[in-house]
Amino acid sequence: MVDVKTPIYIHPLQAMVSEPIKPWLDPILVSGSLHVYISQSARGELVMGASLDPYELHGTRSTLDFVEGLSTHMLEMFPFLSGVKVMRQWAGMADMTPDFAPVMGKTPVEGFYLDSGWGTWGFKATPVCGKTMAHTLVNDTPHPLITGFSMDRFRNYALTGEKGAASVGH
Helix, strand or coil, rough: CCCCCCEEEEEEEEEEECCCCCCCCCCEEEECCCCCCEEEEECEEEEEECCCCCCCCCCCCCCHHHHHHHHHHHHHHHHHCCCCCCEEEEEEEECCCCCCCCCEEEECCCCCEEEECCCCHHHHHHHHHHHHHHHHHHHHHCCHHHHHHHCHHHHCCCCCCCCCCCCCCC
């Protein structure tokens, strides 16, 4: 609507949950080589997910391919889960940039600021994001903590390497 071109693209991110089972998993486990994570809820459900789907899509429909692939990886790590039923699965959209870091700050349009591209880890940074963006709006200049997240970094080839910030590798 304001004719600002961004490097942000959208990828599906899927997860699934099992039936409740007797608690056995206290921390979250992440496999960097299989690109999956698993944790157990207080009710005993196993919450499982994987890396972003490898294609851009603007929908939230979960797929059989995802549940089959993730189940295969879970059974590679934990063969004793072979009889556990998957109760539900879901998908969301993750807004990503080429360097996996958000775009924050002023845009070429006067009075229009951008805070987007957080992908799979934005909720972890929400408090400092709100503080730094509020400073940026009030002072009309980027807060020192977000200068590396401007859109200019893509034009200037000064990308920010944030790939390790999420719990699952992309």
